Amino acid sequence: MFFFFFYFFWLNDIFKLTAKELLDIRKKLETRIEIANMDLEEKNRELIVANEELKKLDELKSDFISLVSHELKTPLSAIRTSAEFLESEGTAKPEVQKEMLSIIIRNIDRQTRLINDILDLSKIEAGKMEFRMxxxxxxxxxxxxxxxxxxxxxxxxxxxxxxxxxxxxxxxxxxxxxxxxxxxxxxxxxxxxxxxxxxxxxxxxxxxxxxxxxxxxxxxxxxxxxxxxxxxxxxxxxxxxxxxxxxxxxxxxxxxxxxxxxxxxxxxxxxxxxxxxxxxxxxxxxx
The missing domain is CATH 3.30.565.10 (Histidine kinase-like ATPase, C-terminal domain)
Structure with a gap:
């Protein structure tokens, strides 16, 4: 009888110890899961921010292309208008002809500057711009x-x-x-x-x-x-x-x-x- 009670209490202690160990393991796992969830949430936030930045960059690139296209087309339009005027008005006064030619030259210079700017920037970004120090x-x-x-x-x-x-x-x-x-x-x-x-x-x-x-x-x-x-x-x-x-x-x-x-x-x-x-x-x- 004594042996039975001793065995019972021994098993009870083992069950308690095992339950405590399982509880500890559970708490550790829950902590790890919580940390993992927090990391996942942080990663998700970072991904959302990165995605928004990419969207903004795409919009700005589109704006850039649109603006550069406009800057290229504007002087071309002025050059064409002035050239067509000179072609159609063969008897235009010298001062008018001079003004039209001045507009053509000014807009050619404007377009040349823009093209040079784009080329310079591409060289800088590619590390290919030469410097004579x-x-x-x-x-x-x-x-x-x-x-x-x-x-x-x-x-x-x-x-x-x-x-x-x-x-x-x-x-x-x-x-x-x-x-x-x-x-x-x-x-x-x-x-x-x-x-x-x-x-x-x-x-x-x-x-x-x-x-x-x-x-x-x-x-x-x-x-x-x-x-x-x-x-x-x-x-x-x-x-x-x-x-x-x-x-x-x-x-x-x-x-x-x-x-x-x-x-x-x-x-x-x-x-x-x-x-x-x-x-x-x-x-x-x-x-």
């Missing part, structure tokens, strides 16, 4: 770029000034590519600065570099958009960009060129007050 006088680069926008700035009644020390040390750069960067930054400032505003191109010397700044009193950029303006697809989605015109490739190209010089273009901006784009270049002879 050498000693460069930045004052000469600045003067060339400022001359390129002088007529447009006068027409828009903008005050364009330069604040660069004449004794500024030489920089290590590709001169022609640097002119492209300044053309784009100054052209961008000109487009987005209202009539009567101002643009300042300046340069400051530091121990191992030269910092270049293009400051304007334009419409400015919202804080949440500053990090996106160098993306070619984002550019064409801008409402102000659509109103003002242009392909929106200039900042993307400039960013790629400056990165190839070992720097990056940074931006300080406030809506309604203007923007400052700035980057640095190595002094010639500095590693």
């Amino acid at each position: 050498d000693q460069v006088d930045f004052n000469e680069v600045a003067d060339t770029a400022l001359e390129n926008i002088s007529q447009l700035s006068l027409k828009k009644k903008l005050t364009v000034s330069k604040d660069i020390p004449p004794e500024l040390p030489l920089v290590f750069a590709d001169k022609e590519k640097l002119i492209i960067v300044l053309n784009n930054l100054l052209g961008n400032a000109l487009k987005f600065t209202p009539e009567g505003g101002s643009i300042l191109l300046s340069a400051n010397q530091y121990p191992d570099k030269i910092e270049i700044r293009v400051k304007d009193t334009g419409i400015g950029i919202e804080k949440e958009n500053v990090g996106k303006i160098f993306d070619k697809f984002y550019q064409v989605d801008s409402t102000s960009r659509r109103k003002i015109g242009g392909s929106g490739l200039g900042l993307s190209i400039s960013s790629g060129i400056v990165k190839a010089h070992g720097s990056e273009i940074l931006v300080d901006s406030e809506p309604g007050k203007g923007s400052t784009f700035y980057f640095s270049l190595k002094k010639y002879g500095r590693s």
Whole structure:
């Protein structure tokens, strides 16, 4: 009888111990399942966000293609209209003929710039753009770029000034590519600065570099958009960009060129007050 009770209690202890072990295993499995579910939910959220980003990118690509097509067709239409006028009006006055030819040349230049922009950007993205690095006088680069926008700035009644020390040390750069960067930054400032505003191109010397700044009193950029303006697809989605015109490739190209010089273009901006784009270049002879 005693043996029976002893055996009963022994079995009962084993059952309790086994039940406890099974309960522990169950809790561990439930914890693992909960963690797995949380990971799955997180992955699903990431997939949803990625999918939304892809959809947005597709829309922006479509906008990009649409805008570039428009930018290509517009000068072609103007060229054709002017050429047809010259063909049909063989006895047009010389000044009228001159104006029509001027329109044709202006629009050929516009189309050439757009094609060159697209080619430059494709070379940058493919890592195939060639750079001829050498000693460069930045004052000469600045003067060339400022001359390129002088007529447009006068027409828009903008005050364009330069604040660069004449004794500024030489920089290590590709001169022609640097002119492209300044053309784009100054052209961008000109487009987005209202009539009567101002643009300042300046340069400051530091121990191992030269910092270049293009400051304007334009419409400015919202804080949440500053990090996106160098993306070619984002550019064409801008409402102000659509109103003002242009392909929106200039900042993307400039960013790629400056990165190839070992720097990056940074931006300080406030809506309604203007923007400052700035980057640095190595002094010639500095590693």
